[in-house]
Amino acid sequence: VNDCTLCNPANEAVLWYDNRCRITEVNNNDYPGYCRVIWHAHVREMSDLSVDDRRHLYFVVETVEEALRRVVRPDKINLASLGNQVPHLHWHVIPRFANDPHFPDPIWATPHRQAVPRSFDRMTLQRELVRRLAE
């Protein structure tokens, strides 16, 4: 029995997908625009993928980064692939601001301050992703 939460997602907000991976928006009010790129198959590490699959996954991650920079305009992008709690290959793509709750630490650290309310145009982000990944 596979009880992996990424193999069996509930209430995922999928912004884009193809036959290998998907981009989801993480529901986190403190970090608007926070996305994950999730490989569909249950593999643990990047090095479990073929070279072509690695290139594809990383291209999608870079494309999410570009789209977030354009639409959310953060001070910094954080890329992270941890998988310690869910050992199913996925990347976090996190727009960061100098006054966000955890800056300059990772978002999983102890917060330093309250979140500043922030919003972005979700439809524009999705359009950017679809346009860039169609090329």
Ligand SMILES: [Zn+2]
């Ligand atoms: Zn899985």
